[in-house]
Each structure stands twice: as structure tokens, then as C-alpha cells.
Amino acid sequence: MSKECLQKSSKLSYRFSNSYSAFLHLASELSRFPPYESCDQFIRQFIHHLMIGHKLAECLVDAQTARLVVQEMRDKRITRTVDDSQLVVKNVADDDNHSKKSKSYLRHLTQLRQHLEKHPVFNSKNFRLTPIDSLITTSDESVDCIVFGFLVKNASKINELVVEDNTGRVPLVFTDDTQFRDALVVENSFVIIEGTYDSPKDCLYVESIGQSPPIDLSSAVEVSDGLQRIGRMLVVISDIHLDDENTLDKLKTLLTGYDSMVPIPDAFLFVGDFMSKPCDEVSDFKAHMKNFVKIISKFTKISNFSQLIFIPGFNDIKGNDIPKSAFTVDMFPMTTKLINNYHLATNPVNIYIDGRHICLSAIPYMSKLRKHIIHNSTEDSTELGASIAKLITCNGHLSAGLSHNLHNSLSLFHLPDFVLISDKHMNEDMDSNAHNYTDLVVLPSFSRDNFRFKVFYTNPKHIECSQILV
Template sequence: MTSTPTTRKRLTRIFKSRGLTLQSTALDALLNVLSRETHSPSNADDALFAIIDEIKQRMEDAAAVGSSVRTQGIVTVSLLEEVVANLSRNGKDVAEEALQLLPAYSMPRLEYDPMRRTFDLVREPKSLVGEAIDKVAMFAQRYALIHQRIVRQDIFQRGAGGTHVLTPVESLLGRSGRKFLLGMIVQVEEGKYYLEDHTGQVPLDFSQASLLTDGFVMENCIVLVEGEAVDGVLHVHHLEKQIDNADDELISITRVVDFLNNRQLRNVAGSPIVENRSSAIQAIGLQNTDIFNSINSLSELEKERQQEIKHGQDGMFVILSDVHLDNPSVLDKLEVMLEGYSEFTPLPVFIFMGNFMSKPLSASSDGGKAVMSYFEDLAGIICKFPKLAKEGRFVFVPGPSDPGITGVLPRGPIPNYFTGALRSKVKHAFFASNPCRMRFFTKELVFFRDDLVSKMRRHTLLQPRQEEEGSTSVQRQLSRHAVKTVLDQSHLSPLPLSASPIFWQHDHALRLYPFPDALIIGDRVDQYYENYEECDAINPGPFTAGYNFVVYRPVGEVRKSDTTSEVEFSQIE
């Protein structure tokens, strides 16, 4: 399209008809852009109207969030350049920009105010050193976030057909009839457990306890119980109660308490009612759930979903856990695997989860130098494939025994001292925290390395329910219990602090509310995949056990205006 007075007048007239004012400098820039469309006038017109539509959309988005910027209909050079750059991106550019990593210590904090019944996303930085009040606030927020989702369920809605009411612990005495209680199991003194809510606490006696729902029951877990107070004793009806959740899915509450004798609950209840990701986001509000600070409005979310449908199917994550770099056979198998993916277009994202050594650093005779050499060996293998070294993205999530500040969650990345050689040779090598979160278009993925099944088995207060013999392996059942526990509790580590210490001011980095789209847990048990309330829960299994890994596609298949994921278990022979 050539720059003539007639052309300039035509473009100005077209923009005005759309309510836009084109600055003269922006008009010059627009003519330069359209002049590249030399194939035919129709190509130039298609490009022109695509640019106008994008400008209008951006201005509408700005107006929706109350911004005065770009809402006056004036098209500047800078705005035009942004729009043209966005429209010129190819699928590879879009997919790369859609991937965003969020370390635990940079994660904003979702807070619920029970008095105002509102959510806030707080981006205030926190230190690792907390005070006693931070510990209290940590547990109070865990309880408040679960309590608010419970009372929003239809059965607990007073005046709206609700059939049940949550009774505070302090109101147990002097009341008859069946009561529902929501509380956290706490150990106030050695060997004595209590059910505690925001009003008080009551002792627990597990001598006659039984559990009919899936999941582990541990100290610091929040449970929903049903009982009846008669002559100062709360008796629990021995039945499995089914309650509809927001999506009309039947959620088992089960019997949790046999009776309350002398104000002692003798049986602990099942997990609280869960809420899938979409329902939680609707309740909270989008502006308070975008922890990546990337999607600020429904229109932006819809645009991102359209890009996801168009380009997201190329996204692939290759996930490994317990990659022991001090084992020569592991390095050999890694080379075989990397060679197989070295010419993929686009390349997958490689997620390596620890432990990266078979023995802790303290047990290594060579100490830190040995660790440095192991990562350097890995760098050498990656560099055998120039495309991987230059374009491949590698994310390293530390394990419990890897170098760094260990033993407390969330834990930081492996220190740069040990990984300098790899980072200098592999352009896109990222050393993440544990846990870490990743965004891929609209999908949120959480990566966590911990031995959850073994920890939960050691610290459970009630043995989890077992299925009929032969229906599935015991190990698979235990894995399912662990998955259900962390998602029901909306927390990656609902364990006693003595078993899994946590930085009190960073507990929010371990929370799972709203649910992520995918939860990848590196556990030292067999591989598994579960889909629980639309959340993909995956364990790649220890790579050292049989050279197993998982290939995960967050956008595997497009169905109408939505997408489904794909999980593939793989093994290197």
C-alpha cells in the first residue's frame, strides 16, 4: 500500500468510523506496515482490519479495569507497534511467551477476610524469619479458606434450602440433635489430640476410631464431623453421609466420630467438601487468582484461551524425578532420552526433580566439588545436542537431600555455586524452588518433590480405608489417599510441623486453592495418574528405579471451547 494523499485520507476515515483518532506519526508507521503486504490489496485490508480490531480490544480491556490509558480513542505509535508485534508473533513465539515460572518466595499471598468475606491478593514480600503471630495466622488462613468454601455449599446455605448448619466447637454443650463441625486436629499436649476451630477446642479420643472415606487423617488436617449431643455426650451416627457439592458431584463426608464422651470426640471425620478450579475462581474473582500477574480481566483470559487452543497443543513437558547424576547409568539413559527429543519442533520443556545425588552432600567424601562435577557432566551431555543447549528449556526442582537450605518448606533453589558450569553452557537452565509453579497459557502447573506417601503413612492417626483385595495394588491405593489428602486439604504438606517444618510466612506457597490444573508430585513410589475434580495429579516415579518418566501435554485435545490434557508414561530401555 503506497503512501498517497488519497490513501492517507482513506485510512484516517476508516479509523474515525471505528471511533479512533490516528496520530500522524502512527499513520506513517501504519503505512510502512501495510506496504509489506504486497501480494494483493485484500491482504493489506485484512491486515488493516486485524490491527484495528486488536486496538479496539485493548482499549475496551483498559476501560474495563478502570484505566484512563488508551481509552480516549487516540492511536499512538507505541500502541500501534505493540499491536503489530503481537499480531506478527508465530506459534513458537506465542508458546514461549505463554510459559512463565513462579518461584515460591515470589508468590503473592491469597488472603481471606472472614469479617468482610472478601479475598485479597497480597504481593508484600516476606522474610524467612517469622514470629509467633505468623504461626497463628498460617493456621487461621488454612482454616478460613476451607471454611468459606464449605459454608458456600448449598446444604449449608441458611434460607436457601440448606439442610445443615455448621456448629462452632464452643456451642456443643447444651445443644441436642445432629451437629456438623469443621475443625483442625491439633496436639495440645503430648499424645492428646483436639479438634479446634476459631471458637475453641475439644479433646479427641481415637481408641474407637474408624474411617470410611479415602485419605489420611493427621495432625494439622481439617476435618468435617457429624455428631449428636445427648445429656452432655455427642454421639455420631454410624453412616456414610453423601452431600452434593457445587457441581452436584457426590462427596462423601462419612462417619468421623463415634461419640463425644465428657466432651471427647472418639472418631474423626472425613475430609472437607472440595471445589474444582473453575468454581473457586468464580467465587474468588479473577483479579485475586492470577498469581502470575498475567491475566487481569475476563477478556484477557478469553484471548489467552484462544491462543491456547490455537498454539497450545505443541506444548510438551518431559518430567523426571530422582535423577541421580552420580550414577553413570543414569547419565547414559539421559543421553538416550535427550537424543530422542533433540530434533523436536518445538522442543519440550524438561523438568528434572531431585534428589540429584544418591547420597546427601554431607555423605559425599568430595563434598561440594563432586556436586559441581555432576552438574557439569549433565551439561556436557546436553551440549552434545546443540539445539537443546541453545533453545531447550530445563527446569531443576530440588529434592529433600539436595544442596541448599534443606529440611524446611518451601525450600530455595540449588545454590549457584554448584550449578555454574551447567548454567554457563545451557542457555535456558532454570533452578527453581520446591515447590514451584508454572503457567502455560491459562494452565497452572505445580511441581513438588517430597516423599508424601511414606510421611503420611508414618503420621496418620487412622489407617486409611482399603479397597477390596485384588481390585488394585496397595501402593496405588496409598498414592490415591495421598493425592486426595493434599487436594482436599488444599495444601501440599498437611502434616505435623515436626514431620514437615514450614516457613510460617511462606505457607501460602504450599497452598492449593484454587486447585492447579496439574499437580506433579515427585514421590518415591510407583508412577501414577489421577484426575481429581478436574486436577491432573501425576507422579513420574523415581527415574533411578527403572528409567521411567512422564510426558505431559497440558493442552492435548481441543473440545469445542475447552481443552483436555494428555499423560504418557515412558521408559528408556
Template sequence: MSFEAKKRITEIFKLHGLSVRSEGAKYFSELLKPIPEDEHDAWIEKVIDAVQKLPLASTIISQDVLQQAVENVSAAESDDTGDLLQVIDVFKAPKLVYHQERKKFMVAPQTQTSLHGNADNKTALFIERYTRVYQRTVNHDLFRPPAILDSQEEKKFGLVKIEYLLGASSRLENVVVLGLFTQLTEGQHHLEDDTGILNLDLSNTKFHTGLFTFNCFVLAEGWFEDSIFHVNAMGMPPPEAADTTRAMLGNVNYFGGEGTVCAKSVERLREAELENNEAMFVIISDVWLDSIKVREKLEVLFTGYADFPPTAFILCGNFLSAPHGPQQAADLKAAFASLADIIAENPSLIEKSNFIFVPGPNDPGLTNIFPRPPLPKFITSDFEKRIPCAEFVSNPCRLLYCTQEIVIFRENIMTKMCRNCFYFPNNTDDIPFHFSKTIVNQAHLAPLPLHIVPVYWGLDHCLALHPTPDVIVTADKGDPFNTTMNKATFMNPGSFAKTDFSFMVYYPSSRQVEASQIEEKD
């Protein structure tokens, strides 16, 4: 039996162009023993499918590779969905790196990253940002060269590197360049990629939609002469559909959380997501716990949801209305004690809901460099003892609900991007659209100079949006909004205290967003 099973495993793998090592075939045949013989081929095919989705270095399959593939198949076939909501430590988020030989992104091995990087880490930060955007762009239909030339086919564009232009001895027309928009010299604009730097002439440039900020990547089309690139049109690099990105990544867990398999491929989680139509997330920003009015409104909010507990309350800072100097930590600890009293009045929320706290820009912490760690334990420990369903998370934060990927970023990022635009859109009524388009197309939460939004050089991947998540919450002090971009739901709940106690409610089963407000009593 074992010999026949090993032989059959080897034969089927060969049909798929794969070769199994002897110890791997033996391991797999032992797993097949309890399964009826007429089902063996089906299980072998499932494992082969899982193997092909892994980042293979060779067509020779070892026992370790088979074990990982079997685990992925077991996770996908399991009836136990476990906890539907995972709160992911963003500091342990997987990092995607581009392998030039295999022409694809792959999950890098987990390593300990120092917060205080060196110059190489800073260089790598910009190269990795550029590579993500560049690979998305060259894979887009507009830039992929046709297999067969056809005069009636839609016009294709060819990207060129800056070093090609710098080596030209004559005028070049209809040039398209992807690069980082910078200002290296006062009063002059430059375009930079991994091969060189260009001086730009923007005197006759037509800008497309988006917030064009310094240190964002742009597509520039124009003509080059005498070391000057005269830009006729400038736009954002095109987005890539999340399904396309995931298909190229395979079945690996690129988002973070438990397991090695992508949650999108687990059918049981997908079914649970659709069936649980009462699931909802209540998202609030600027929860000023030192404000009596805010605490009164929170009491109304929690009482109102007591009979229909949400999946989670996502409460974003700042948690104090103003800096309190040396007393800030003690005052914040006392404020959380008052919040615990309010929540404790509704035992159903403690039993069935999660309370997720994302720190704000003015909350206590190490620095204002991203990603930011959770609030310090000496502030939150007493609260967590009284409210065991509370979780204090990093900023940005990642949540995984069934198959949906949710990213929460508490920063006045839209405000900062508007302030740092070198070209501001004429249609100021649709700033949320321009903002969302920029974030998705840049594949990053903060496409700004590092002195505006500081980032730990070795942890910049924690702010990357590749593939585009299902939900992106940018908790900004600006007006509330919600929109859809590249099939991703964007929302800003606004400042709870400054917008007459407005907040957002998200329903994952229908992917609907509801703008809500606690009204004043007559």
C-alpha cells in the same frame, strides 16, 4: 470531543453503579481519542467489566483503578502472547487473604517477609489454613442453608463452632464440626478450631476416603455430651471447583508471574494452548548425576527427543545418589558439568527446550524448610553459562504455560503422609487416589505437623493450593502414578534411578499424561 467523551464515560459508569473521578474520566477520554467514536461504548463496557473484577474498596473509581483496568483489557486484547512458558519465583507468589467485611479472598499487597517469623506468624499460619478450608466448606451446597425450606429438598448440614459446643449444658445430637485434628495429650485425640478445643471419642467412628493425618482439617459428625465429642463419621472437607474459586477472586493475578490479570482470561493464550499440540513436558525425579547408568540413560533420552524438542525438561533432585559430606557441593558441580556435556551434544534442545531443575531433600541448600530456594549459584553458574536455557528454581515451583497453572513439589510427601496417618485406608491399592483427594481437599501441599514438614511461618501461602491448579506434580520416591481430582491432573514420576528409569510426559493441549520408560537394550 473530549468533553462529550468524558460525559459518556461518566454516564455509562453510573449505569453500573460506579462513579468516576474527574481526573479518571479525563485520562480515559484521552485514551479513546484515537479510536473511532462508534466503538467508544464497547471499549468503555470492556473497561467497566475489568474494573468490576478488581478488588475495589469503593464505588468511586480513581485514575489508578482505571489504569489497572485498562492494562488488563490491553493484555487480554493483545495479539502478542510473548513467551508461553513462565517460571515463577514462588517466594514472590501473591498471598490471598480473606476480608471479613467483603466476604471474599483478595490479593494482599506485596511486602517483604522475614524468613524467621515470630509467634504471631505461626498462629496466622494455622488460622489462614483454617480460613481457606472453612470458606470452601460453608460455600458448598451441602452446608449452604436453603433460601426456602422444602421438606423434599436434599438434607443440609449446619456447621457449628467448638465454642458453641463448649457452652452447651445438655446433650447435642447431629453436630458437624470442621477443625484441625491434633493430639495435645498423649493417647488422646482433639479437634481444634479458631474458637476452642474438643476432646474426641473415635471408638465408633466411620472414616470416609482420604489420608487422615495429624494436623489435617476434618469434618466430624456426631453427638456432644459431658465435654466429649463422640464422632460417628469423619471425612475430608469438600473441595471447591477451581472455576468457582476464580469467579469469586475476579480477574486478578493470584498465581504469580508477569502482569496483573489472570492468565485464564486471556483468550490469545487459550488459543495458543490449543493450537500448540506438539508442546510437552518431560518430568523426571531423582536424577542421580553421579551414577554412570543414569547419565547413560539421560543421553539416550536427550538423543531421542532431539528431533522433537519438548517445551521443557523438568529435572527434580536429588541430584546425587547419596550425601557426599564436605565434598558434596564440589561433586555436584562436577556432576552438572558432565550433564552439560551430554546436553551440548543436542543443539536443538538448547535452542528450543527449557531445562528446569528443582532441588531435592538431600541437595545442598540453606535448610530443609519449605519453600526451599534454588541450588546455590556457585554450583550452577558454570552450567548456566554453557546451557543458557537452564533455570534453577525453588521447591515447590510454579510454572504458567499459556493458561495452565502447574505446581511441582519435590518431597516424599505421600510417604510421609502415609506414615503419619492416625487412620489408614483399608483399600491400600488405591493410595494415590486417597493422597490426591487429601491434597486437594486440604488446599495445601503438606497438611502435616510442622516438625514432619517444616514450613517458614510467613511463607506458608507458597504451598497453598487455592484455587486448585491445573497440574500438581508431587515427585515422591514411591511408585509412579497419575490421576485426576477436582479437574486437576496429579502425577508422580517416581524415582528415575529406582524404577527402571521411568518418567512422565505431559501434553498440555490435550491434558494427557503418558507414563514412559527407557528400556534396557538387548
């Protein structure tokens, strides 16, 4: 394997156990004939197979896992039995993160810091990141420094903010001269701070604060010419209130239209909330879902040939924690008898098709985020959407700014093509592109926004907004 490829491979957010043996498997595959188009293409395909087909323990890639993934890649290149266009629904794992906050926090911090240290600014050695423990143990009265860490409130002091890393924490002091490099700065996020540490007062005076560069490593595989000619269609319908007759009528109109198309859409993503208000009685909820399935089953082509993905809304599953577990089969009476190719997905969920990666989340992101805003210089929807997209991608985490609990399964080190957010407090003007790769797309409420929905096309990659006319 070339030195360049080894360096790029070391940028993977996964850590390699027994790395030499694991790299040997990668080197062997990279040198096979016919050659890969580039080292980047090889790494992207390796990550793609790793993410959709293997469950890793604490992000470790050992020699055996590398061998299995490499063999899958070889089989695909030799026999072409694996269809690149296959739709894969990957539910996020419930890793009981709430009891492992420190462990997941340190892992995420370490991975972000490793990528940051490889950035040209810090790799040049003209600038360096200062660990917090070297500040709080210094014998100097003041130290000019650049600190990378997690911005949180001090639980023991009102209105005090601290920045912490894996070595310690230090209180922050903002002044009228503090420069905010981003329009939006929130607690519960990773930031880079330039400032001066005052040793006698044990505090860091903030000269400037902002987000770090994003981890620019795509998980998507290359899209072949054949797939570019074919293209795929996914219909995304969010906030479908099944207890509203008008919504059901418009839903039938939508399905009637798509069932008559040639070809029909490859997949339908039905996203909650599925009730206009939280339903206390499970039997009532099940009755509405049963009726929903019956409606879909009447459209023969869709119910037999389209992939049907059901994603719970934030209020469909009790509790305020994220991620939300998938619906159980018991919540969908008659599903297995009436429709084919259905998936009960978690919230959030990752979807892969045609080498594209879509991450969909249905949480009240905006209302939760506003509780943690420290600085916001704009209320313009477009600028605010761009700030949120930057916040999520720079932190490499879907819950950036929402909580200090960093759930492992919500990490976004491998930036998706699209992050779809279903949130009634956000509007479509907030759609934004982050760093020319990841698009943040706000899903309209089908029931609240005049029966609007989104349609995703794989090639060329884009999303269109559609509407059932009233």
C-alpha cells in the same frame, strides 16, 4: 458488574482490600468490548495474571493491584503482545512460615470455612457449622453438632486427638460406631466431624468424620483454538543421580533423541535428587552439576532453544523444612556461558504454559504421611493415590497431612491442572484424578525405575510415560 459475577468474585481465596474500589476496576474490564465469553473466563484470567505477575502481602488485593492487573488484561486483549503460550516458572516464596504458624493457620482455616459455608448443604441453612467455643461454653449437658476444624494430636496427652478452629479446641472420642467417610484420615488436616459434645466430660464423641468438599476454583485461563492446534511438550525427568555413570549414559541417549526432533520439546524439567545419597562436600556436588551442564550444552538445539528448569530434590538442600530454596548460580558453574533459557526453581514450583498450571513437588510425601495416618482402609495403590489426591485438594494445601505448619506459599486454593510428586516411596499406580479437575501424577525415578520419565502435553492435556530401553 452483574450480581452473579460479584458473587463468584467473592469466592476468590484472595481477600479484597477497599473492595468497592477494587470491584469497580473489575466491573469496568468485564463490561469492555469485545465481551468475555463468560464471567468464569474473566475471573480465571484475572487470577492467572494475578498469580504469575504479582506478589501479594497476605493475600490482599487492593484497588491499585486490581487496576494494574486489569490494565494488563486490557493490553493483552487490545494489542495481543502477551503470548498465551509463554512458559512462566513461578518459585514459591520463603515467608518464614515457621515463626508465623498461628497466623497462616488462621488464614487458611478462614478461607476454607468461607468456601464451605457457601456449599449448598450449609448455604441452605438446614445444616450449620458449630464454632468450638459455643460447645465448650454451653450450659447444655450434650449438643449435637457439625464441626469444621484442624485435626491434630494433643501434645500434652498420649494418643489423644483434638479438633481446633480459631475459637478453641476440643478432645475427640472415637468409638466402634464411628464412621470414616474417606478411606484415608490423617492428622494435620482439615475435617468435618458430626457428633455429640459431652459437656461434663468436655469431649466430642465422633459419629462420622471426613474431608470437606474441595475449593473448586480453577486458576487456569481458557485455551484458545490456536493453542489447541499447536500444543506444547514438557519433558519431566526426576531423581537423576549424576554420580552414576549408567544414569549419565541413558541421559545422553534421551537428550540425543529429543535434540533430533522437529520441533524439539519446549522445556525440560530436571528434578532431584541429583545424587544417589546426600553429598556432604559442596565441591563434589558442584563438580557433578558442572558436568551435567556440560553434557546438556553439547546438544545444540536443546541448550539454545528449550527452557531448562532445574528443581532441587528433598536431599539436595540440607534440612527437613519445605519449601526448598532454589539452587544458587554458584552451584551451577559455567551455566550462564554454556546454556540459554535456564531457570533455577524452588521445590515445590509452579509452572504455567498454554493456560495450564502444573505444581511440582519433590518431597518424601508418602513416608512422612504414614507417620500421621489415623485411619486407612486400603493398601491398594490406586485407591491410596485417589485418597491422597482428595486430601490435597480438599485441604487446598500441598503439605496436607504432613505438618501443622501451613506454609502460605504451598496453598492450592486455585487447583492446578496437575500436581506432580517425585517420591521414591510412591508408584505410578497411584496416579489419580481429584474431582474431575486436578490430576495427581507420580513421577518415576529415572535412576531407580529403569530410566522412566514423563512427558507432558498441553493440548490435548495429558501426560505420557516414556522410557530409555536398557
